[in-house]
Amino acid sequence: MEPPLGPVLDEHWAPDHIVLARRVLSYAGRLFVERDANGTVIVHSPLADMAAVEHRYPAWALGPFGRIEPEFAVPRRPGVYALVSAGVARYVGGSNDLERTFGVRDGLGHISRRDAMSKRHEEACRLNRLVVAEAAAGRTLDLYLLPLEPRAWWGGRRGEAPSAVAAEIVAAARPEWHLPE
Template identity: 65%
Template structure:
C-alpha cells in the first residue's frame, strides 16, 4: 500500500521566552532572519567590491560580505539593551537609544557603501557580517531585548534620570557575559 509522503516537519527551532543575564530578564524577540534566494542560499553583497585598493584601504569589517537582516518580530522603538544568542550562548550584548531603528533596514539590517567606508558604523558592519556568516553556516541567531522606558517628565523637571540608562545596563551585563563577538578589550 503506497502512502502519501509525509509533509516536511515544521520549523523545530526552539528558544526560551526569556533569558537572565546579570540578574536582568531579557525577553525573546525572535530570530534574526537573513534574506535568501528562491533556492535557500543567503543573498550577500560587498558594497566596496570593485573599488581600487579596497584590501589596503579598508579593514576586514568594512569589506563584507553583508546581507539584509530582518528581525522575526516587531521591535519596539524604545531605548534598551539587546543580546545576540547563538546555540544558547550569548555572543554579543549591546545597547541602543532606539532598538526599533537599530534592527530596521536603516540600521543593522542593510549596510551601504557609505556605512562600510565610515568607522562610525563599525559595530553595525561587524554584527551584520557575523549574523550573515552564521546564516551561511546554517546556524540561527536569536535576539533578546531588555526594553527600557524613555525618560519622562520627572527627568525633564528634576534633571535626574527617572531610570537606568541603556549604556549603564549594557556595561553591567557585558561585565558578566562578554560574548565571543565583542572586540578584545
C-alpha cells in the same frame, strides 16, 4: 492505523526569556538573512567595485554583508539586546533606539556604501557580518531584548543608559563572541 505525520515545518524553539546578570531579556524572534531560491545566503560588498579599497578601509568595512530582518517588530525605545545561538548569549549590546538598530533601512539590516565608509557604523557592519556568517553556517540567531525607560532630558527621573546596562551584563555574563575584526 494512524495517518502518517507530515514534515515539521519549523522545529526551532527558544525560551521566552533569558536572565543575564540578574536582568531579564525577552525573546523577540529570530534574525532572518535574505536567501536565494536555493537557500544560499545572499551577500554583497558595497565597497568591492572601488579602486584600492583594501588599503583605505579596515576589514570590517569590506563585508560581505547581507540583508537582515527580525522575525517580529522591535520596539522604538532604548534598550539592551542579546544575540543568542544554541542557547548561549554570544553578543550583548545597547541601543538608544532598538527599532533603528535592527531596522532594514537604517540599522544593521542593510549596510550601504555610505555605512561601510563611516567609522560611526562600525558596530553595525561588524554585527551584520557576524549574523551573515552564522546564517551561512546554517545556525539560527535569536534576538532577546530588554527595553529601558527613555532618558529624560529635562532633569526629571532619568532612565538607565543602554550602553551602561550592556556593559554590566557583558562584565557578568561574558558572551563568547567577539565582533569580527
